[in-house]
Amino acid sequence: MTLPLGDLVAIIPELIVATVACLVLVLDPITPPSRTHWLAWLSVASLVACFGITVSRMDATVTAFSDLMILDPYAGYWKLLLYVVTALTILLSLAYLRVERIHLGEYYGLILLSLAGMMIMVSAADLLVIYLGTELMSLSLYVLAGFKRFEVRSLEASAKYFVLGSFSSGILLYGISLLFGVAGSTRLSAIAAAVGTHGLDDPALLFAMILLVVGFGFKIAVVPFHMWTPDVYEGSPTSVTAFMAVASKAASFAAFLRVFLEGLGGLREKWYALFLVICVATLILGNVVAIVQTNIKRMLAYSSIAHAGYALIGVVVAGQAAADNETRALGLSSVMLYLAMYAFMTFGAFAVVALLRKGGLEGEEIEDFTGLAKRQPLAALLMLVFMVSLAGIPPTAGFIGKLYVFMAAVNAGLTWLAVVAVLLTAVSAYYYLRVVMVMYMREPDPSAGLVSRLTTSPALTLVLASAFAGVILLGLFPDPLVSITTSAVLPFK
Amino acid sequence: MAQLLFFYLAGVIVLTAILVVGLRNPIYSVLSLLIMFFHVAGLYVSLHAEFLAAVQIIVYAGAILVLYLFVVMLLNVKREDRYHYQFPIGALLGVAILTEAVVLAIQRGYSEDVVPSPPTSELSFTGNTEAIGESLFTTYLLPFEIASLILLVAMIGAIILAKKDILTR
Numbered sequence: 001m002t003l004p005l006g007d008l009v010a011i012i013p014e015l016i017v018a019t020v021a022c023l024v025l026v027l028d029p030i031t032p033p034s035r036t037h038w039l040a041w042l043s044v045a046s047l048v049a050c051f052g053i054t055v056s057r058m059d060a061t062v063t064a065f066s067d068l069m070i071l072d073p074y075a076g077y078w079k080l081l082l083y084v085v086t087a088l089t090i091l092l093s094l095a096y097l098r099v100e101r102i103h104l105g106e107y108y109g110l111i112l113l114s115l116a117g118m119m120i121m122v123s124a125a126d127l128l129v130i131y132l133g134t135e136l137m138s139l140s141l142y143v144l145a146g147f148k149r150f151e152v153r154s155l156e157a158s159a160k161y162f163v164l165g166s167f168s169s170g171i172l173l174y175g176i177s178l179l180f181g182v183a184g185s186t187r188l189s190a191i192a193a194a195v196g197t198h199g200l201d202d203p204a205l206l207f208a209m210i211l212l213v214v215g216f217g218f219k220i221a222v223v224p225f226h227m228w229t230p231d232v233y234e235g236s237p238t239s240v241t242a243f244m245a246v247a248s249k250a251a252s253f254a255a256f257l258r259v260f261l262e263g264l265g266g267l268r269e270k271w272y273a274l275f276l277v278i279c280v281a282t283l284i285l286g287n288v289v290a291i292v293q294t295n296i297k298r299m300l301a302y303s304s305i306a307h308a309g310y311a312l313i314g315v316v317v318a319g320q321a322a323a324d325n326e327t328r329a330l331g332l333s334s335v336m337l338y339l340a341m342y343a344f345m346t347f348g349a350f351a352v353v354a355l356l357r358k359g360g361l362e363g364e365e366i367e368d369f370t371g372l373a374k375r376q377p378l379a380a381l382l383m384l385v386f387m388v389s390l391a392g393i394p395p396t397a398g399f400i401g402k403l404y405v406f407m408a409a410v411n412a413g414l415t416w417l418a419v420v421a422v423l424l425t426a427v428s429a430y431y432y433l434r435v436v437m438v439m440y441m442r443e444p445d446p447s448a449g450l451v452s453r454l455t456t457s458p459a460l461t462l463v464l465a466s467a468f469a470g471v472i473l474l475g476l477f478p479d480p481l482v483s484i485t486t487s488a489v490l491p492f493k
Numbered sequence: 494m495a496q497l498l499f500f501y502l503a504g505v506i507v508l509t510a511i512l513v514v515g516l517r518n519p520i521y522s523v524l525s526l527l528i529m530f531f532h533v534a535g536l537y538v539s540l541h542a543e544f545l546a547a548v549q550i551i552v553y554a555g556a557i558l559v560l561y562l563f564v565v566m567l568l569n570v571k572r573e574d575r576y577h578y579q580f581p582i583g584a585l586l587g588v589a590i591l592t593e594a595v596v597l598a599i600q601r602g603y604s605e606d607v608v609p610s611p612p613t614s615e616l617s618f619t620g621n622t623e624a625i626g627e628s629l630f631t632t633y634l635l636p637f638e639i640a641s642l643i644l645l646v647a648m649i650g651a652i653i654l655a656k657k658d659i660l661t662r
Contacts, residue, residue: 018642025649065634066632068632068633068635069635109649110646110650113642113646117639117642120639128633128636129636129639132636132639133639136639136643139647143646143650143653143654147653149653149656202601203597203600203601204601206597207597
């Protein structure tokens with residue numbers, strides 16, 4: 001056996017992340033407990049290196065490992081987003097884990113291994129590799145969700161996520177095996193060829209497609225496969241919740257789009273209607289159920305379901321059978337743009353929740369934000385910006401993201417869908433602005449001396465500043481990101 | 494003859510799989526799982542995948558099942574702990590989806606192109622264990638290594654979740 005050197009060079013970022021993850025795990029026992037933060041900084045340094053390598057390779061399209069992996073601008077774009085989110089997660093965890101008294105080195109190792117799984121997912125061109133990447137990502141997340149082992153909610157989140165996640169993986173695998181039966185290969189290109197020769201009405205292909213929709217639908221948390229989201233997001237440590245809500249959703253969207261556009265692109269007149277129904281259901285349920293939530297993490301969980309619905313509008317546009325390639329490319333690039341915007345604002349909101357955390361349940365109920373503007377003006381201002389952005393009000397990133405998605409829908413002749421989505425955005429303003437109202441309009445309760453001292457640290461300041469800058473700068477100057485997404489879309493055949 | 498063998502094996506697999514979830518006594522469930530594993534191995538043999546059949550027996554019947562038995566016996570699972578109250582909904586949805594799958598299967602019918610191609614002449618010379626080994630270390634090297642990372646995560650995860658003192662200062 002000879003080492004495929006060229007292939008290894010192609011996956012250097014993945015190798016770096018996996019190696020540093022193992023290094024962190026090995027170094028953890030010999031690092032004094034007071035120095036655990038060194039491991040976090042080591043992880044961040046490796047991410048910076050990977051960022052540089054991926055940026056330098058953005059324009060090339062290379063395949064590696066007998067076409068199992070493909071490194072194209074599309075994969076590069078998602079990887080850059082994942083590096084940023086992971087680095088922010090690690091910095092957020094630095095302060096948060098110490099407050100929760102679970103500051104262990106293994107945590108960073110697992111975060112990096114999960115990232116390695118996501119990176120494999122976004123640049124895999126083979127269903128088997130996509131499946132393995134998904135498993136690597138999810139398995140690490142199951143453990144991270146249960147990291148607060150002494151707390152029942154955290155264990156419940158972990159167990160629920162594990163059982164439902166394994167079940168959905170089984171369904172995904174069943175779909176993959178049926179596709180293998182039809183195409184004789186798990187390569188996306190071979191599957192696309194088989195779709196071409198078998199025609200649209202092959203029942204085995206349709207059944208496999210439905211199973212894949214269920215499997216991926218669970219990972220991106222869309223209705224009706226969203227049941228796990230609120231419980232898991234609420235119970236997990238807040239830093240892990242932020243990572244799950246942003247990174248795992250982005251990676252799953254990336255793999256899902258590649259499978260459906262490249263592998264099953266020929267079947268798109270079949271899956272288009274399916275996604276249209278899922279999209280509308282997700283928008284309605286996510287936005288309406290979020291109104292009645294009293295726990296901020298549960299509210300953000302429903303909000304993340306609703307945002308997956310907005311992103312799905314772009315997927316529906318990209319899957320239109322009648323539209324020309326330009327319209328469909330606009331739909332795809334609007335999804336990529338939307339998820340980048342979503343990443344910054346959702347991460348920022350979770351970071352503020354982590355900042356206000358003081359042990360127990362405090363800082364997680366929306367009522368705990370009462371009069372925050374008087375007690376912690378800066379934290380309240382940051383939360384205001386993130387909430388306004390999530391509601392899609394200009395001049396924030398959330399507005400630009402929604403604008404491009406709605407534009408893509410109108411452009412593709414789906415004006416009614418855009419109208420429904422705008423109406424539901426108005427509904428969503430109610431629950432986002434309620435948090436703002438509670439913070440600014442109410443007097444702080446003097447008896448509850450809550451959040452007298454914030455758990456600030458330089459790392460946490462950096463996280464909040466980056467999320468804030470991302471939300472404002474992308475809202476004011478979206479053009480550079482827009483041009484990156486339009487140049488990184490998948491080629492349509 | 495080959496078809497008769499297939500229908501015997503497939504029939505027993507379906508029957509024992511139903512028994513696994515249907516039987517009240519968890520030990521009987523595990524034992525019917527064992528019978529199922531053996532018949533799956535038989536299916537592999539009938540497809541000339543001798544290596545897979547051997548792995549099926551060694552790994553599933555040998556290692557995993559014994560682990561299941563230990564867990565069942567140590568935990569002493571009670572009947573009330575199982576989710577029998579969800580049975581009506583599950584049965585309803587299961588029947589609906591099964592009907593859909595059967596209708597789709599009948600619609601498709603039997604065509605030559607779904608049958609996996611018979612082992613190539615190269616395979617019959619080298620034997621399928623060598624062939625699997627070679628493709629694992631050449632074409633499928635990357636998935637093989639990813640699987641090792643997944644096992645690493647599972648191991649670390651088990652240790653973290655079972656560690657005695659997790660709280661740090």
